[in-house]
Amino acid sequence: MALLTLSSPHTHGPNQTSRIMLTVALATLPGLIALTWFFGWGTFINVVLASLVAVASEALVLKMRGYPVSFFLKDNTALVTGVLLGLALPPLGPWWVTVIATAFAIIFAKQIYGGMGNNPFNPAMVGYALVLISFPVEMTTNWAASFQATGNAAVGFVDAMSVIFAGTQTITDAFTGATPLDHYKHLISKETSEALLQDATFNGWLNAGWEWVNLGFLAGGLFLIWRRIISWHIPVSMLAALFLCSLMFGWDEDLYTPTYLHLLSGATMLGAFFIATDPVSASTTPTGKLIYGAGIGILLFVIRTWGAYPDAVAFAVLLMNFAAPFIDAYTQPRTYGHEKARRGLKPGDK
């Protein structure tokens, strides 16, 4: 009579990695809906395409590595990477940009480092950074403009398919435009803020489409915090840092991008709640998360303001990924019964 002898604890809570990842993917829905509503079907097609490529790449590598494919696919992490990449890429970019970014993210940024849990960098952002540097034209000229800016209706499904997969130039020209952040940054040296905001891209204040997209991601992010899937530390410190930096410089709207544009434009909310919070590559201690988030916020502002790129979530996150292990070592919490928390790791020290 052999009895089961497992190590304690013998019971387990309801948490499951696969469920957590699925919830994260679903929490992007409000943002995705806003994107589709204002900017047409391009992003939706990208999300589906990227998800398929991500899962397929993951399955391929798992098979090559001799891992049980279905067991590891079930964790839904590849799905999340695909969804996030699809949301981040330009809505009307060519299909092969999405495929390259996603396949690179999964195969190189994730699996080659050892697969789930072992990647030091956020895979989605590695993929994004790769295509941003390699294909600057495709990555900057294919941003859909909201239907309010173009005066046309949002890009329909068929039009979007034909742009993405066939590169139909006439449609592209009709529906694309510079993103508000890009636009403001480049024209503020020539115009006053007041004149600039009358431009079609801004529609008096900020482009209504981008505002709703960011609010959509904010809603999804708050849902994740409420479900205790992410902690508040990284989003709050990142947004606070961005807010403070832009407040310091953006008070003069004739010189710098104003605060509300920073917060409610570009990938700010998507980055704060969905990308910076990727647990694998982020800092894990409570204090560390605050530092990590603040670092992203500051870098985001610095690159947006003085760098060559209009938006910078990918670079800011990747740079802080480098720092995460170091931050962790110096922000260990105080253990029960110890007067002080330990700082850092000294070799040979016990």
Add this chain to the structure above:
Amino acid sequence: MTHLIQLFDFDGGIHPAENKTQSNQRPVRKAPMPEELVLPLQQHIGAPADIIVTVGDTVLKGQVIAEPHGYVSAPLHAPTSGTVTAIEDRQVPHASGLSEICIVIRPDGNDTWIEHQSLCAELGVDDCDDITNDDLIKRIRDCGIAGLGGAGFPTAVKLNTGKHTIDTLILNGAECEPYITADDMLMRERAADVIRGAQILLQIIKAERCLIGVEDNKPEAIKALEDALLLHHEEHHIDVVTIPTKYPSGGEKQLIQILTGREVPSGGIPAQVGIVCQNVGTAAAVADAVDHGVPLISRITTVTGDAVTDKGNWEVLFGTPVSHLLEISGYKPEKKERVIMGGPMMGFALPSLDLPVVKTTNCLLAPTSKELPGNNPAMACIRCGMCATACPAGLLPQQLYWFSRAEELDKAEQHNLFDCIECGACSYVCPSEIPLVQYYRHTKGAIREERAAQEKAEQARQRFEARIARQEREQAEKDAKRKARAEAAAKTQNAKKDAPAKAAPAAKAEQTAAAASNPELEKLQKQLDGAQAAKVKTQEKLEAAKQDPEQADKVAVFEAALVKTQDKIKALAKDIAAAKKAAKAAEAAGTSGASDADKGDPNSPERLKKKWEMAQGRLDTALKRLAQAEEEGSDTVEALKEGIAKQQARVDEAKAAYEKAESGDAEGAVQTEPAAPVAADLTPKIQAQKDRVEKARERLEMAKSEGLETVPALEKAVNKQLEKLAALEAQASSGEA
């Protein structure tokens, strides 16, 4: 209840399904007598008890069948009357699945008690308050009481708080583990005994107040305790404190934090922050022991889980087989059978059902696979940090996991792995279902092994160095003596050759030289003593630093200091040898001069005096060497002692002869004086030995409080030091006599 107690919260914690209502719906029942009782000798933390019965003996209920071995140990009593049928290896309930020697008793069915009475009656006092602490603690020890909460630490040892002042007694009635209701039922049904136990414990540790912490999911128990408080008129000293239900609030450190806001220092014991913590069941057992003379022979055990039909609590005699208890509870095993001793969070799955119930068995959980599914295959860690949020000790479980997997033992230690209480909260919340606690246990074991190996190597090194140093010193001394003798002989030859007239002034000059060199020698000797004392001190500090992870960075410093001191000692020893050589030479010359002068009378008083002094000098050297040998634990101690005794005799003889010659009185021969210096010499040694005993005990306490594996070894060390002390004291008293 009369006081408003401020509650504190501890970090982390989880809220697993409580599952307590299945087993706390009916009163505690007395489990029927099994066919045989199997009693392991070690049901507590510490040394196993020593068997004092033999196969075939008839024993009475409550009779001692094994006596405690050493300080941290507990005796064992027959749970019922019957016959000892076997003393043999049986599998014992331990996660290792090991077998140990057990006493097997076949009950005779009469359950005849041995004579027993309350401590008051035994001591013939009317009022329990008049009983001394020593008597109370002795009774608690004699009754074999060990912590009934789970760890099984001998209660008497825990009550011996030494130099710590205790202000608060905490009784742990939190029972935060899911499923278990043994303490709940005990508090409901034996509330008066719990309160009485608290009174006795308060009397022993001289604390001002007692806090009984009970989770708010046990309203009946709280009510019962409060009623008992009023009945005993103890509401001024004892408070029943309702604490929020959160696992692991019943962890000793966590409960202390909740009730007092204090934190037990890492690696320390609660007494260091003025607290003694006992389980409520232990308190009731203390009351039984003191008021009725009833030893610890049974306990309340919860039998629950969906694989048993009749869930509830049983009053179980120790030694009752698990299978018996399950059988009377209507156990219906599944294909994948699993029985857990303890709760689902910290209990361990039994390897077999033939194991006995022991002092720490608070629960037998027989779940169905639907109720508690076996662990799913672990997924990868995504560093989500949920474990860190759940950890009640403020650790970073995810980091510890990575270090454990990579076998980076030093990093795991730096991240305070040893502050992990293995509560399982991290594993419970882990979305990837990684068996984190299992990783930590493994890594802790690996680190302990590594430490033990290092310590062994270090000890071997020290022994070797001490031996080399001793050999060198002895050689140097021998050489010095030989040289001195040779020179003296040469001088005598010369003196004989020279004119006798020249001899006197020459001798005088030599004597002056000798006199001059003596203070020099004394000074060197003093320096040497100082250096040796410094060496001992540094060694102690080094040991302490090695034990204490906080001082880890100082180990190297102490080691360097030690080496330096040793060098100094060597140099000093050489100097002394040289000085001695000079002194000897001078002395020899002086003696030869004197002998020339008194050639005609070898028994002149001067000569005899010199003889006596020389003998005395040799004796002093021998005593010093003995002290040194003892310090190093050298095996020459016995030989040296013999030599000293002989030398002592010689000194006596010489002194007697001298005094006889001096006074011309024949009765001056009897001398009792020289024994006294020996006794006097021993006093500091005894003191030092006492210090050592104290130190060893302290270390033992620390180890015990942490539940380290080194406890038995340390215990042995304490005993050894005690033996040494006894030997010294005997020597001293014989010296005085």
